[in-house]
Amino acid sequence: xxxxxxxxxxxxxxxxxxxxxxxxxxxxxxxxxxxxxxxxxxxxxxxxxxxxxxxxxxxxxxxxxxxxxxxxxxxxxxxxxxxxxxxxxxxxxxxxxx
Numbered sequence: 001x002x003x004x005x006x007x008x009x010x011x012x013x014x015x016x017x018x019x020x021x022x023x024x025x026x027x028x029x030x031x032x033x034x035x036x037x038x039x040x041x042x043x044x045x046x047x048x049x050x051x052x053x054x055x056x057x058x059x060x061x062x063x064x065x066x067x068x069x070x071x072x073x074x075x076x077x078x079x080x081x082x083x084x085x086x087x088x089x090x091x092x093x094x095x096x097x098x
Contacts, residue, residue, distance in 0.1 A: 024055055035061040035087035039072045061087055 004010040
């Protein structure tokens, strides 16, 4: 709390939660290419790929990890970076390839 109070950033840190959130209605979807990374969270259910494809018809990747959890970047940083790179690789080809 001290950091937010001193830097006067509490409102911007809560903006995502304070703005009106409108969930997808039945029949609506997100048309952009989407990659989903599901960390290993034993207490949380993993949505079936069919459910994800309903909301994200342009689903390009779906990865379910067997390790790591909520703080994947801290628990398994090399895996986290590898998954981010794999998700964006189609959009940023390697500089050594023409």
